[in-house]
Amino acid sequence: MTETQMEKPSFTKLEHPTNGQCIELDGDALIVPDRPIIPVIEGDGIGRDIMRATRRVIDAAVKKCYGGKRQIEWFDVFAGEAAQETYQEWLPEDTFAAIRHYRVALKGPLTTPVGGGFRSLNVTLRQVLDLYACVRPVRYFPGVPSPVREPEKMNVVIYRENTEDVYAGIEYAANSPEAKRVIDFLVNQMGAKIRDGSGIGIKPMSEFGTKRLVRLAIQAALRQKRASVTLVHKGNIMKFTEGAFRDWGYELAREEFGKDTVAEADLKGPAPAGKVVINDRIADSMFQQILTRTDDYSILAMPNLNGDYLSDACAAQVGGLGLAPGANFGDGLGLFEATHGTAPKYADQDKVNPGSLLLSGSFMLEHLGWVEASRAIESALGETILQKRVTYDLARLLGDVPAIKTSEFATAIIENLPG
Numbered sequence: 156m157t158e159t160q161m162e163k164p165s166f167t168k169l170e171h172p173t174n175g176q177c178i179e180l181d182g183d184a185l186i187v188p189d190r191p192i193i194p195v196i197e198g199d200g201i202g203r204d205i206m207r208a209t210r211r212v213i214d215a216a217v218k219k220c221y222g223g224k225r226q227i228e229w230f231d232v233f234a235g236e237a238a239q240e241t242y243q244e245w246l247p248e249d250t251f252a253a254i255r256h257y258r259v260a261l262k263g264p265l266t267t268p269v270g271g272g273f274r275s276l277n278v279t280l281r282q283v284l285d286l287y288a289c290v291r292p293v294r295y296f297p298g299v300p301s302p303v304r305e306p307e308k309m310n311v312v313i314y315r316e317n318t319e320d321v322y323a324g325i326e327y328a329a330n331s332p333e334a335k336r337v338i339d340f341l342v343n344q345m346g347a348k349i350r351d352g353s354g355i356g357i358k359p360m361s362e363f364g365t366k367r368l369v370r371l372a373i374q375a376a377l378r379q380k381r382a383s384v385t386l387v388h389k390g391n392i393m394k395f396t397e398g399a400f401r402d403w404g405y406e407l408a409r410e411e412f413g414k415d416t417v418a419e420a421d422l423k424g425p426a427p428a429g430k431v432v433i434n435d436r437i438a439d440s441m442f443q444q445i446l447t448r449t450d451d452y453s454i455l456a457m458p459n460l461n462g463d464y465l466s467d468a469c470a471a472q473v474g475g476l477g478l479a480p481g482a483n484f485g486d487g488l489g490l491f492e493a494t495h496g497t498a499p500k501y502a503d504q505d506k507v508n509p510g511s512l513l514l515s516g517s518f519m520l521e522h523l524g525w526v527e528a529s530r531a532i533e534s535a536l537g538e539t540i541l542q543k544r545v546t547y548d549l550a551r552l553l554g555d556v557p558a559i560k561t562s563e564f565a566t567a568i569i570e571n572l573p574g
């Protein structure tokens with residue numbers, strides 16, 4: 156009996172759906188029923204517009220591909236402004252419990268409340284659920300305006316560590332008593348040189364945190380039959396954090412995936428068929444390489460800060476964040492989300508581009524193993540863009556093209572579903 160079957164959490168204000176079943180786990184593998192219950196956080200601002208459109212397209216694609224045999228049972232859970240109304244809380248425990256229990260969830264953007272002690276609801280969700288890998292697939296859709304000559308060469312998946320590095324939130328303001336104590340310790344007991352009055356930020360990176368991230372990246376490379384996993388680091392300068400990330404990454408590949416991987420340094424010619432090449436690149440050089448040798452790269456694994464920079468740079472190369480999907484993974488958990496914010500000035504106008512959330516939904520379907528529906532959505536979205544039936548953001552970039560509404564864009568994608 157699995158953990159889920161044993162413990163169905165009781166909620167304070169939610170009811171478990173009566174239709175549909177829970178996704179289960181067998182080791183690392185998901186066991187997906189034909190009617191999985193998927194918690195959904197609609198999100199604030201434009202979340203309402205793009206979630207409505209996204210659910211319509213996903214439901215239509217699943218119906219078209221599986222003829223009614225499969226169906227998603229959406230389960231609305233609350234976060235952000237909607238949670239404030241219902242629970243007088245930004246992130247109620249019901250929401251965490253539902254995502255933990257049902258394992259795979261879809262999320263719209265959330266407003267970061269001003270005050271109230273939150274850094275951000277998104278960061279809190281990731282921390283509480285220990286979603287340690289931020290994953291961003293970046294590929295080009297023909298017809299999307301791009302600043303580079305050959306955007307179609309981009310097809311990478313970025314695995315960014317989500318819990319450590321300078322993002323751990325261990326920071327002390329210049330001249331604060333805490334900063335003075337840390338400086339005093341480092342200068343007087345460790346012999347470090349630090350200018351008085353410096354602000355202090357701590358960069359912790361662990362073997363555990365690195366290896367669990369690189370493990371997910373290599374597993375994905377093997378599953379998707381990708382050519383390589385590149386460890387992106389700044390280990391030439393920060394030897395014991397970024398350099399250790401590189402060393403632990405290679406060590407993990409050797410120890411856990413020895414027969415399926417080969418280090419680039421050990422290659423004497425082309426990689427043996429079926430083996431994933433593990434290599435590493437210094438972060439600054441990687442920013443050049445992804446522009447100049449784009450199609451040499453496939454899966455990229457990196458610490459938090461490098462990942463933050465590089466994922467947006469890669470998205471820009473294929474036309475921006477509007478069509479960039481994302482997910483946050485923990486052990487047995489996946490939270491799929493739009494990568495942009497709530498764009499409050501466009502809320503409830505049926506105007507914005509649902510592409511990022513829709514592609515995150517397509518990524519979610521792929522994660523469930525419903526590959527046909529995932530491919531159908533991507534193909535229909537691509538076709539719709541080629542027909543220049545697009546929302547205002549893309550219409551503006553394409554020049555003399557009238558913009559259509561979010562809901563009309565969704566309808567056009569549904570019309571273009573193959574099969």
Ligand code: NAD
Nearest residue numbers: 263264265266267277494495496497498499507508509548
């Ligand atoms: P934003 O991404 O919400 O909007 C910036 C601009 O980008 C918008 O004004 C709009 O011009 C454009 N834009 C964004 N999404 C678009 C879409 N789908 N289609 C067309 N155009 C789009 O960023 P912001 O204004 O800095 O942040 C607004 C709020 O969103 C803040 O409260 C912030 O904390 C939050 N936020 C949430 C997330 C998240 O939930 N993951 C991410 C970023 C920001």
